[in-house]
Structure formats: C-alpha cells, structure tokens
Amino acid sequence: MFKHLKQLTSLVAMIAVVFAFTTEAMAKKSKTLKNTQKKGFVRCGVSQGLPGFSNADASGNWTGIDVDVCRAVAAAVLGDANKVKFTPLSAKERFTALTSGEIDILSRNTTWTLSRDADIGLTFVGVNFYDGQGFMVRKSSGITSTSQFKDGISACTNIGTTTELNMRDFFNSKGIKYEPVAFEKADEVVAAYDAGRCDTYTTDKSGLAAQRTKMKNPNEHIVLPETISKEPLGPVVRQGDAVWEDIVRWSLNTMIEAEEYGITSANADSMKTSDNPAIKRLVGAEGEMGAAFGLDNEWNLRIIKQVGNYGESYKRNIADTGILPDRGPNQLWTKGGILYVPPAR
C-alpha cells in the first residue's frame, strides 16, 4: 500500500493545481487592463501586410491607421505608444485569436456586421475607416464598369471575409455566373490575380488601392467606380470586459475629436491653457476623464502627443503614401465627411 503513496500524493497535488487554475479563471472576469499593465505591452492583432492600415517595414516597425489605434491604447494605459506586441493574422484566424485570448485588440480592417457583433463573442468599439467593396481589373481588358462583367468571369478574394458574401450577392443579383477563387492570405490573392489566374480582384476599395502598390506594374490595373457594399472597418475587442471595451473606444474617439478641435501632436501641451473647456478635457487639464477607466487624467493627452490626431494618422499612413489621397467619407462631419464621435465629457 505504501508503495503507491508517492504516486498518490503527486496525483492529488496535480488535481489540486488543476482546480486552483479553474477557480482562478472563473474569478477573473474583466482583467484585460490589469493583465496588460502587468505584462507591460498591449497585445494587438493586425493584418499580414496591408499598406496604410497595418504594414511592417523591413526592420519590423508596424505603421498604419489600424496600428495607430493599438498605439493609442498603449499610450493611454502604459504611457508609451511603442509598447505594443503586434500579431499578424489572416482573415480566417483573426476572430479565434481574439476570443481565445491570444490578443486583446483586433485592429485589422475588420467589417462591423450584426452577426459578428452579436454571435461570436466580439464587440466592435467604433469605426476608424468607412469603406466599401469594389473590383479591380486590368486596364488592358477595357472594362470600365461592373456592368461589362460577363458569364464565366473569375474573381479572386480572401476566404472568411464579408467580401466573399457580398461578391455572391452582387453576382447573383446581376445574374452573372462567376468562378470564385478564395485564398487564405491576401498576398496569395494578389499574386493569383497578378498572374492572370483571375479576371478581377475584389475586396474593400481601400484594400484594392493599397494592394495595387504591391503589384508588378501598378499602373496596369484600375479600380472600378462601383461600390457594392458598406464596409465600416474598426477595432474589435472580446465580449465581457466592458472597461477594456471603453478604453479602446475612447482612445479612438479621442483621436477623432482631437482633430475636430485642432489639437495635434505638436500643439497638445500648449492646449492645456486653452479657453475652451472641451479642448481642456481632451488634454487632461479639466475634469476627471480617466478615473472611470482606472487611468490617470492625462491618458488622452499622451495619445495625442505620441500618436497624433486622426487627421495626422490618416495623412501619415494613407494620404502621403499615395494610397487614397482623398479622404472621402473619412473626413470630419464638420468638413463634409461622416466622422462623428460622441463628446468626451
């Protein structure tokens, strides 16, 4: 009997450990912020390379407007916009990575839809780019409108995207028979289209503009004028942590509202003495704007100083890189666009 005592104790110890983990996992419910501060970096899921949105250069520095959302959160909760760990994800992997806890923010040109928001344990916190799905074709094909599409056309796209569903709705409503060719990685889609495997390449128009820069000869391709869907793209968090959700939402809102009030990374410090209370609130000089999140009062000032306002981010990442110089709907509501965020007060 005593021979087995040793095995028995180790077994009991193992079971105890297992139970300890279970109860701990149940006790922690909304601790993303605490974990992030403990780790010292924000875990952010991005694309595998979409210029203007999230793209790594040769030395591994990530840039783009999706990247800036994560940097803003890092500036707010950790005080340093560079304390972000980026995880490149395919369209197929992204939601599982978020729900399984591998990342804490998904900022990966992801379309906000009802089923994604409600069904699969995700919460969309806002929109950082208003987009729509379009088609790209070779200039030499002479196609200038989707009305020239004919039966038998082959269309390359990504699997696991709203694009795949919109494409079907579009071709079905026009009564056109088409061949969908769906790859997992965006680079594979571009390569397939570029090689002539497909007649058209379809995704969000911003994506088309960005991916065109990667092609062998960008000038040989055009994006058709038609937009076949609404694609509001924005950051996503796991459902069940309301405080974290608010932090991400208001980090994005801060960037947009800062542009509205003309606060930039250059003048943010001097805005502390502004006469406008709305501006003072945005740079932490009035009110208690961080307490509700468990943050200090200058969290929003740090975002503006380190990352800049939305306009700066757009200019740096999308306009100056020649992807989409015209802001279109992604202009402030005061300037004819649809960017309109609730007030920070």
Add this chain to the structure above:
Amino acid sequence: MNNKIKKLIPQILTILFVVLIFGFFTMNAQVNMDNRGIDFGFGFLSQEASFDMQFTLLDYDGQDSYAWAYVVALLNTLLVSFLGIIFCTILGVIIGVARLSQNFLIRNSAAWYVEFFRNIPLLLQIFFWYYAALRALPLPETAEPWFGVTYMTIKGYYIPSMIWENLNVFLSCLIAAIVSIIFIRIYARKLQEREGKQLPVIYISIGLLIILPLLSFLIGGVKLDFELPVLKQLAQTSFIFEGGIALPPELIALVVALSLYTSTFVAECVRAGIQGISKGQKEAAASVGLNPNQILKLVIMPQALRIIIPPTTNQYLNLTKNSSLAAAIAYPDLVLVFAGTALMQTGKAIEIVGITMLTYLTISLSIAALMNWYNKRIEIKEK
C-alpha cells in the same frame, strides 16, 4: 483481498484523473464561452451558407445550408483522395517494379525518383506545382491545344465533355460484358481443373469488352457526341473556354503533388514486397515449368501482396489526411470551405473543428477497414 485492492486503486485513480482532465477542459471552455456570450450548438448547420464555391461535384448554391456545403466540400476532399490513391498506386507499382529491373538505367532512374520526391516536404511540392509550374502556363487566348481538343491554361485544364444518347443501353451492354467475363473465368478455371486445358481468358475478355459496347452503338441507338471547349471573350484581354469540362488548376496541382509524393512510398512497399519473397520460390516455380509471366502472376504476386498491402494502407491514409493541405492553394476542400469559410462566417469554432476532425477520422477508419478486409481475403488460410 488486500492484493486485489492494491491492484485496483491505481486503475481507479487513473480513470478518475482522465475524467477530471476532460471535465476541466469542458468546464473551462464552457465558462469562457459563457463569459464571451458564445453559444454552443449545431443549429447553424441548417442556416443558409450564403457563400459560393469554386468547384463542386454536386449542385451547390449559396442559398443551400451549411450542412449541404459540408457535404459538397467533403466530396471535393474525397475526389482528391480518390484520384490521388489511383494515380499513386499505378505510379508506385511501376516505379517499385522498375527499381528491381535488370536494366541499369531504369533501376537507377527509379531510385532517383524515389529519393527525390520522398525527401522534399509535401507542402513545398504543392506550392511548386501550383505557384511555379501551373502559374507559368499560358493565358486562355494564347494556349495551344493539347491532343487537338484540350487546352492547358493558367485558369485550368479544359477537356471535351461527353454527351450521350441512350446512355443506359450502353451501360447495360457494359455490365453484360463484365458479367459474362466473370462467368467465362469461372468456367475456364473449372475446365483447367478438370481437363488441364487453358482458355485464352484475357483475349476473350478484351474482345467482349470491345464488341458488346460497340454493338450498342450499331444497333442499340447509342450516340456519343463531344462538346468541345470554345474560346470566349469576356473583355478585350480577358478570355475563358466555355463548354466541356474545366478542371481547376488547384485540383490538378493537388492531385499531381499528392500522387508523386505518395507514389514513392508505395513504390518502396512494392519493392519490399517482391524482395521479401525468397529466391527459392521463384526457382521452384521455374523448375516445375512455369514461364516468367506465370511465376509472377501465380507464385510471386500472391505472396508479395501480403507484404505490400498493410504498409500501403498507411500510405493511402496519409494521402487522404495530406489532402487537407488543399487549404494552402485555394482548392475548396473540407478544411478550406468548412473549417475555413464556414467557421469564419458562423464563429462556431469548437463545433466545426469537432465535425471536421470526426470526418477525417471516419474517412481514415473506413479506408483502413476496407484494406483490412482485402488483406484478410488474401492472407494465408491455415487449414
């Protein structure tokens, strides 16, 4: 009594431990799914799939359910596995026999083939065929016909399709031919056992297989027409072939890569099987006056098969499981469509991955069962 308890306790504890581990994982998943508002259930299978597939064997439309999308995707997986198994067997047997050839050139080319294709990772080979070999093919408008009527292009391989009239008459003639061949074989065997006479069974069989279906054309009213692929212009520089059958390049790349890779292993099984038969068997057969063909057919092969079948079964299973690499090159198999698109659109990760795993398990076990049955049939019957 004491002894009995001593023996029992570790076993009970082990079972308890396994149950606890599984309980922990289930509970953990449940707690976390509840926290994030994810429901568990298979209700999504009856919902509209609302995505299209590039290549299907049965009629499929985005309006069909996820369950039907699963069936259609599964058939695509089975198609690749089936084609792969057929080609790798044919190629494997040829290469395996060639490795034992007396001819220096044939023997060594076969050895090189085996070493080359066996030692390059399969995924890399799939990438090679798809991204390098098939991407280098011409566009439809510049493609030269192969064999006059088929076209190999970057968009796929276009072959003529057959249009039958009175197909059922033709098929019944074919079945009649096969049935009569079986009867003739039985009769021939009995004749040999009784009188020692041998009928030229092979010539009679081939003759029957040609004459009976041919008769159906002459008097049965069967007609066969071919629909040829025809070049169609979609836009100024954009063409496809219409009509006939289009085999997508994704399917071709996958079948080629899987067949070439697996055939090397089958070849080694075949070689091992033939070499496993002792020389004495062959010499003994020769000494009773059998010719080389008869030696191979009546003495060597029946024994060699017993050695060949079990390891070859493993290779068939490997090929089937490897077919899931299709996801890397956009061939709409079970993994790409069901564990990919459907998982993404529904968010039912646990359910869908579970179903997919069970499916592969079922396919593999069925192939294993079939091969075990065949193995039982040919193994030594001890009397």
